[in-house]
Amino acid sequence: MKQELYQHTFSNGLTLLAERMPHVRSASLGFLIPAGCVYDPNHQLGLSSVLMEILFRGAGNYSSRALSNALNSLGIDHSEGSGLFNSSLSASMLSKNLEKALDLYANIILAPHLPESEMDAVKNLLIQDIEALEDEPQQKVMIELTRHYYPNPINRYKRGTIEGVQNTDVASLRKQHKNYFQPDGTILAIAGDFEWSRLRDHVQRLFGDWKANPVESIQVDSNNYQSVHLSKEIEQTQIALAFPSVPVSDPDFYKARGAVGVWSLDMSSRLFTNIREKYGLCYSVYASYESLRDRGTIVVYAGATPEKAQETLNRTLQELRILKDGIEDEEVDRVKVGLKSALIMRQESTAARAGAIASDWYFLKRVRPLQEIQTHIDQLSTKSIIDYAERYPPFPLSLVTLGPKELQLNH
Amino acid sequence: MAFHHHQLNNGLTILGETNPSALSLAMGFWVRTGSRDETSEVSGVSHFLEHMIFKGTERRDSFTVNRDFSRIGADNNAWTSEENTFYHAVVLPEYLPALVDVLADIMRPSLREEDFNTEKSVILDEIVRYQVQPGWAAYDHARKTFYGNHPLGNSVLGTTESITALTRNQMMNYYNARYLASNIHLVVAGNFDFSSFVELIDQACGKWPTGKVERLNRTEVNGAGGIHIVEKPEEKVSQEYLMMISPGPAANSPLRYAASVLATAIGDYAGSRLYWALTDPGYADECGMGADECDGAGAYYLSLNCNPDNIKKCYQIVTELYKIVQDKGLSEEEIDQAKTKIASREVRASERTHRRMLQIAKDWAYLGEYRNLDDELAAIEAVNLKSIREVLDAYPLSNYTTTAFGPCSAII
Numbered sequence: 001m002k003q004e005l006y007q008h009t010f011s012n013g014l015t016l017l018a019e020r021m022p023h024v025r026s027a028s029l030g031f032l033i034p035a036g037c038v039y040d041p042n043h044q045l046g047l048s049s050v051l052m053e054i055l056f057r058g059a060g061n062y063s064s065r066a067l068s069n070a071l072n073s074l075g076i077d078h079s080e081g082s083g084l085f086n087s088s089l090s091a092s093m094l095s096k097n098l099e100k101a102l103d104l105y106a107n108i109i110l111a112p113h114l115p116e117s118e119m120d121a122v123k124n125l126l127i128q129d130i131e132a133l134e135d136e137p138q139q140k141v142m143i144e145l146t147r148h149y150y151p152n153p154i155n156r157y158k159r160g161t162i163e164g165v166q167n168t169d170v171a172s173l174r175k176q177h178k179n180y181f182q183p184d185g186t187i188l189a190i191a192g193d194f195e196w197s198r199l200r201d202h203v204q205r206l207f208g209d210w211k212a213n214p215v216e217s218i219q220v221d222s223n224n225y226q227s228v229h230l231s232k233e234i235e236q237t238q239i240a241l242a243f244p245s246v247p248v249s250d251p252d253f254y255k256a257r258g259a260v261g262v263w264s265l266d267m268s269s270r271l272f273t274n275i276r277e278k279y280g281l282c283y284s285v286y287a288s289y290e291s292l293r294d295r296g297t298i299v300v301y302a303g304a305t306p307e308k309a310q311e312t313l314n315r316t317l318q319e320l321r322i323l324k325d326g327i328e329d330e331e332v333d334r335v336k337v338g339l340k341s342a343l344i345m346r347q348e349s350t351a352a353r354a355g356a357i358a359s360d361w362y363f364l365k366r367v368r369p370l371q372e373i374q375t376h377i378d379q380l381s382t383k384s385i386i387d388y389a390e391r392y393p394p395f396p397l398s399l400v401t402l403g404p405k406e407l408q409l410n411h
Numbered sequence: 412m413a414f415h416h417h418q419l420n421n422g423l424t425i426l427g428e429t430n431p432s433a434l435s436l437a438m439g440f441w442v443r444t445g446s447r448d449e450t451s452e453v454s455g456v457s458h459f460l461e462h463m464i465f466k467g468t469e470r471r472d473s474f475t476v477n478r479d480f481s482r483i484g485a486d487n488n489a490w491t492s493e494e495n496t497f498y499h500a501v502v503l504p505e506y507l508p509a510l511v512d513v514l515a516d517i518m519r520p521s522l523r524e525e526d527f528n529t530e531k532s533v534i535l536d537e538i539v540r541y542q543v544q545p546g547w548a549a550y551d552h553a554r555k556t557f558y559g560n561h562p563l564g565n566s567v568l569g570t571t572e573s574i575t576a577l578t579r580n581q582m583m584n585y586y587n588a589r590y591l592a593s594n595i596h597l598v599v600a601g602n603f604d605f606s607s608f609v610e611l612i613d614q615a616c617g618k619w620p621t622g623k624v625e626r627l628n629r630t631e632v633n634g635a636g637g638i639h640i641v642e643k644p645e646e647k648v649s650q651e652y653l654m655m656i657s658p659g660p661a662a663n664s665p666l667r668y669a670a671s672v673l674a675t676a677i678g679d680y681a682g683s684r685l686y687w688a689l690t691d692p693g694y695a696d697e698c699g700m701g702a703d704e705c706d707g708a709g710a711y712y713l714s715l716n717c718n719p720d721n722i723k724k725c726y727q728i729v730t731e732l733y734k735i736v737q738d739k740g741l742s743e744e745e746i747d748q749a750k751t752k753i754a755s756r757e758v759r760a761s762e763r764t765h766r767r768m769l770q771i772a773k774d775w776a777y778l779g780e781y782r783n784l785d786d787e788l789a790a791i792e793a794v795n796l797k798s799i800r801e802v803l804d805a806y807p808l809s810n811y812t813t814t815a816f817g818p819c820s821a822i823i
Contacts, residue, residue: 023432026759057691064691068682072748075755078681094755121693128696128718134649135545233646235539267465268477277473280532283540305536334481341484341503345435348763 005357005367006196012212013184016203017357017367019191021350027098027192028350030090030358031109034215035180036083037160038153044167046130046160048082048180050122051173055080055089057118060107064118067104076101082158084292086362087180092351095193099202106206109181116170126165130157138303141230141238141402145299148226149242149398153218154292184212189358191350220294225396229406237309237403238301239316243394245289245296248363254376255388256289256296261335262327262385263287263319268334270319275302281312287320293363298394306404313407317394324389327382339377343370414781415605421621422593425612426771426781428600430764436601437768438510439499440518441776444589446569447493447562447706448626455569456577456585458491459534463582464498465489466526468516473526479513486765487514493563494626494706495776501765504602508611515615518595522586527579535575538568545648546716549816552641553654553712557634557812562627563705592616594624598772601764629707634658634812638823641816651722651817655713655729659806662704662777666805668790669798670702674711675749676741677732682748684736685713688728694721706777711808719818726813726822733808740799753791757784 004020040047056078057064071078078091089109093101133140147155159165188203223244246252264271264287275285282304290297300320304312346352347370360367401407415427445457466473480487480500487500498518502510541547551566558564569577597616599608634656660666678685678700689695698715717725741749760766761784774782815822 024762026762065687068686069744069748072682072752075751077752077756092759094758121691124693124718125690125696128650128721131718132650132696132716137543235543236536266477266481268474268481273474273477276533277477277529280529280536283533283536303536303540305539308536334478334484337484338481339484341435341486344503345486345501347434350759350762 003369005369007367008200010183010204010208012208012210013186013214014207014210015187015361016200017187017189017361018194018196018199019353019357020194020196021191021353022193024193024350025094026092026350027095027190027194028090028092028354029098029101029105029188029190030088030354031105032086032088032187032358032362033109033181034085034185035087035176036085037156037158038084038218039176039180039215040156040160040164041172043164044172045156045164046126047164047168047172047176048087049126049159050165050168051176052080052082052087053122053126054114054118054173055108055112057122058113058115060111062107067108070104074100084154084156084158090351090354098190098192098194102202102206110210112177114170114173114177119170123165123168126159127162130159130162130165137234137236137238137402138301141240141400142299142301144228144230144402145240145242145398145400148228148400149223149297151221151224154220155224179213180215182213182215183207183210184214187358187361189354189361191353191357223295225398227399227409230400230402231404232402233404234402235305236303237306237401237405237407238303239309239313239401239407240299240301241397241399242297242299243397245298245392247294247296248291249293250296252388253296254380255384256298256392257339258332258335258380258385259323259388260287260289260298261339262323262331265335265338271316274319275312275315279315281308281315285312285316291363309401309403309405310407314410317410320394324386324393327385329382332380332382332385336377336380340374343373412783414783416781417609419592419613419617421617421619423612423616423619424596424775425609426596426598426775427603427605427608428767428771429603429605430601433601433764434503435501435764436504436507436599436603437499437501437764438514438597438599439497439768439772440514440595440597441772442496442590442595443494443624443776444496444594445492445494446565446567448589449565449585452573453577453581453585454566454573455534456582457496458567458569459530459574459577460582460586461489461491461496462530462534463522463527464517464520466530467521467523468519469521470516471513476513476517479509483509485510491567493565493567497772499765499768507603507608511611511615515612518590519619522579522583524579527582531574531577534568535571538571538574541568545643545650545652545816549641549652549654549814550714552639552816553656553812553814556639556814557656557710558632559635561630561632563632563708589624591624592619592621596772596775598768598775600767600771626706631661631708632658632710634810636810636812638813638815640820640822641814642820643817645818648817650716651719651815651819652716653714653722653726653822654814655811657711657806657808657811659702659709659711660704660802661707661709664704664709666798666802667702667704667709669794669802670704670709670711670806671753672746672749672791672794673741673799673802674700674702675752676745677736678713679749679752684732685729688732689715689725694728695725722815722819722822733811737803737808740796740803743796746794746796746799750791750794754788757787757791
């Protein structure tokens, strides 16, 4: 797997990462700015989301409409949002329009208008978005799981609360932008066809004068591990649970991915086979891995009719607990092929590559060559995954359920 | 990139687009059957059958099927629509023979009674799962209302009643009538050799039965018209979900590119008329419009959801917007922007083998021809003020049927 990877950190702390993919006509870019919702003031939860929403409503010499026209005329698709620690902005386009896209993003990031006249509209959109969660039971239960498993402020819902959004104002937005939209710790990742030195110089011209204003790191407690049942008359009980794993930087990271793979890589994995296929208990059940810089977590979801919910929960927990008791060689072989195939297939997408190199830098302060990931995948074995499962059992655990009837957590 | 084409003696069509620089290959069987081809007694059988395809054959039980996809790291799935069922997988090039071995095999399923009963409960659960999502429930209602007795209004999932009553025999009869080699085409896109692929397929699929397959009622639909309110208690559905469906060009109509530009200019998520009219002022959190082109008929779908307090205002804005576009058409600048967006998305998406496979399969199903990316880009580029006017005259936007799903008892 031949790769062309580039990296440069400018004197103000902005890191530019780039992967050249000479066979493509597209390009993707992504900014990770350390301005996520953990920095929202307690009475203004949602401030960072309001900021992301209003960012495109006029910037630099562009009015809201002119900016929209400029993006559309270049065929740039974009999405942006506030996360826990980072706010992210990403865009995809044809490679030939990459520099023009960067010009527009320099305006958006460095000189947004943040107009008072747009505040009501933006707040209304966010509030409706939060209200609409009531109609999305699966999303709702996952947000509640986060709220109960993690400590403040990393248990926040990134969109904030209705009250918090209502409390935001332009003055706080300007302050938030001034304090947190700064280059120190910001990552700009690009994948596509480009000429490196020209790209680096272009980014230097646009962002070289951006003033650093280092953000103090936030001290976060250990997890809360709370459980709760939320009563609601719905036709399908939503089950979500979480327990500790290791972060991306940990030597056990690949073993954690291997364990999740045995549970939930595809339709032949244990959860799908034993919960859905063997017993027909539910349509959807899966486990996934998520990581912050200092901690990793396994999250499990199942949705089942109220009559089958208790059995679904029991069997799911059972699957999680017995991983340490034995794994077939063949199961691990499948996980290895699956992880390897996914790794290579993602190489066909500039958006996926831009996302991957940004994530590597955020967690590891370096970009892992594909060959290195491949070697780690090859080294997975039944022994190494069992060893991991023994050290990271599904305990302590948060269980959050949403439905007409409370479920019992059988130990 | 080169195109290859071959037909087996039993009528199975094999299409290939080879791209030696691709890192993967995508392969899929496209079956021209879906809920529009069902009678009401077997409503949902196409989709249920799609699940049963993964439940095993004479050579494999369901666990082996899943394991054999997994063993080769396949990214595989299937979907069923109103008129097509598609079984597809992406793998690394070296796994092509193993992929053919399993994907071709499962297309001749055993449909064992025991598997049928287990899977039935999964389907019933899937129906509930969709019912509790108001966005989807609104869509299902809106389609039924718009299409009335036309088969395009048939539900893909079926109902709890129809699925509960369905027997294995009914499914077997449906399978025998629809899954004939002449009604299926096979597409591969990516890094592979076509002639050795044809040999593999001849061995695997050459004995599949063939025969004549019909589709009834391929007429255009005018829609029921009017406003249809589906009222739900607020504790069940918190937001109001609105859908407007108007007749549009069919999948083989030369007007389809103009329809797609029109829908993008009106209803794209960014910078469209709807965006400026509803999202920018904060009235509706989500809104969009698209053209859905089917076999013999087509439609525009406009959907939005918002706080119930905003629905009257939103509906008024949207109906006025439709009227203005109908009367005045689009500006040249809007047309250019929409064309640029569509072309940019097309080029980017085509970098994935999966997308090329899907596009080739679809073109063959509806047009009976192969089109490469440049053909597509040229057709988009050719859209102008005149063709936009043509499509508006042929399929007026003002001809909509409205469905409102949520707590509101009135929207005007």
